[in-house]
Structures are given as structure tokens and as C-alpha cells.
Amino acid sequence: MRTGPPIRPVVIAHRGASGYLPEHTLQAKALAYKMGADYLEQDVVATLDDELVVLHDIHLDRVTDVASFYPRRCRDDGRFYARDFALEEIRQLSAHERTNADGSLVYPGRYEGEGEQFRVHTFAEELSFIARLQSDGGRPVGIYPEIKSPAWHLSEGVDISALFLDLLREFGFESHSDPVYVQCFDDQELIRIRNTLGCSLKLIQLIGENSWREAKTDYEALWTEDGLQRLSSTVDGIGPWINQLYRIRPDGEIDNTGAVARAHKYGLAVHPFTFRKDDLPQGFESFEQLLQFATHELSVDGLFTDFPDLALPSPGP
Numbered sequence: 001m002r003t004g005p006p007i008r009p010v011v012i013a014h015r016g017a018s019g020y021l022p023e024h025t026l027q028a029k030a031l032a033y034k035m036g037a038d039y040l041e042q043d044v045v046a047t048l049d050d051e052l053v054v055l056h057d058i059h060l061d062r063v064t065d066v067a068s069f070y071p072r073r074c075r076d077d078g079r080f081y082a083r084d085f086a087l088e089e090i091r092q093l094s095a096h097e098r099t100n101a102d103g104s105l106v107y108p109g110r111y112e113g114e115g116e117q118f119r120v121h122t123f124a125e126e127l128s129f130i131a132r133l134q135s136d137g138g139r140p141v142g143i144y145p146e147i148k149s150p151a152w153h154l155s156e157g158v159d160i161s162a163l164f165l166d167l168l169r170e171f172g173f174e175s176h177s178d179p180v181y182v183q184c185f186d187d188q189e190l191i192r193i194r195n196t197l198g199c200s201l202k203l204i205q206l207i208g209e210n211s212w213r214e215a216k217t218d219y220e221a222l223w224t225e226d227g228l229q230r231l232s233s234t235v236d237g238i239g240p241w242i243n244q245l246y247r248i249r250p251d252g253e254i255d256n257t258g259a260v261a262r263a264h265k266y267g268l269a270v271h272p273f274t275f276r277k278d279d280l281p282q283g284f285e286s287f288e289q290l291l292q293f294a295t296h297e298l299s300v301d302g303l304f305t306d307f308p309d310l311a312l313p314s315p316g317p
């Protein structure tokens, strides 16, 4: 049982300060660093030539101009896969604010400048950039990389987790005390990463909804006592969808479901996603209300946010 005042949750800059600048650009990472984020997030996917790039999706079409640059390079489903392009081809693309399939902005009101100054970069480039930010900025910051769709990558002929861990090792990230959380939606892959690939880094099991089909993982089973106990033998914490941690009463009041406390009982840290002021979870009326609830009612240990500045205490006078 925890006592005393709540501890400030660690703030994970979700795709960088992506509420202000296009997601996963180095500019969005630099801004999040300047805002004081504790961790900078990377999503990692593999290219045709087995390079690792920082992209949220295995597709390029919602955040770059790939469809106009290489119009005939989509698959039968109409999507443009990073795995079908060499790194040097991806480097030609301009990155922009996330769009829907019809080209409209997912988050209207966010940055709408011309996109030509934004690029997709490699995971190695981002790790070098973050090292430079820290040496210039004089403040340490952690990294919070996610291995995207490892089973899909394996079916495409690449063991993305092995490449990913090799790269982290090259940058000196290999022990449990290093400022790194490795996250993945795939529970079997996390077991492989810990037991077969021998990774000592802190690991986070992301928990979505089974309907999202992010992985073959049964997320509902992970929330049972057996599920949490099993997780605690592999990972250091969980990254659940925030909606799984509360319920809305008929009178509109919001109740804690006790899910965070159950995870804490098994020693698991809880870092829910995603805190957005322009896309609040159902039942919340402001970012401040959400933050207050997460900190004081749920006692989360960390949180993913597109707006790191709003989740951090204001700087003193």
C-alpha cells in the first residue's frame, strides 16, 4: 500500500511532442526534450534493406508523401509498406502531420506548415541525436522504443527484435538500470526477447483491445490474476489503454476500476496511453481533469502524452 503524496508520473513524449510538430520527426523529439519530458518514444519498423526507421506504422502513407512520390509501389490493399522501400528511397520522402485515408488531418488544429522540412530518419540517427541533445542540453533523458509488429516482420523475412536489440547494444543500452523501456504489444515476443534473446533492459507489455488485432495476444487474459502474475515474470510494467483503467457511472462520475492497483500488487509499473488535450478519453472534460485523475485516483507510474509540457509541473519563476 502506497502512502504519502502522489509521486509525479514519468512523462513519456509520445512520438515526441507530437501535439505540436509532426510525429516522430527529430524536431518533435527536440521540442519534447526542451519541454522536460522524462522519456522520448520511438516506434521502430524495418525497411527493405533491413534498416530500422522511426515510424508509427508499418505503412508510410499516412505520414509521408509516398503515394505521390512512388505512386505504383503500393500493395494490393492500396497501402505503402516501409518494408517495400530501401532506406535511401524513404529518405526522399517528406513527412507531415498524420492524415486519415481520405487525406484529412487526424488532429485538425495541429501543426499545418509545409512538410518539406520534415523527414523520416533511422533509429540509429535518432539515438545519436538524443545523445547530442543530452550533451548540449545538460539534462539526461530516457528512451522508450517500441518494436512494431514483430510477427508480421518475421513473416516478411526479418527478425526486427534481434536487429533492434543489436542497435541498442551498439549505443551502450544493455543493462536493466539503463534509461530505457522496450515496449511491445506482442506478449510472446516479449517472452522471446527476455528469455531467448537474453535482453536485460526494462520491458513494457502494451495492452490494447483484442478487437484492434495489434498482435495475437489475448489482452483480456493479461488482466486476470494469472495473466498479471505471468507478466510479472517477464516484464517490468504494462502500458494499457487509459480507457481500461476507469469506468463511467450512469451519473457521469468516473470510477477507478482498480486495474492499476492489481498490476501494482504484482510489482508491475503502469504507464497508460495516450494523453491528448485534443482527443480526451470518453468522460473527461479537460486534460487537467484527466491528469489529476490519473495521478491522484489511479496512481499511475507514468503516462504517454502528445503534450509533454501539459503533464509536467510548470517551471518555477
Ligand code: CA
Residues within 6 Å of the ligand: 041, 042, 043, 146
Ligand atoms: Ca508506440
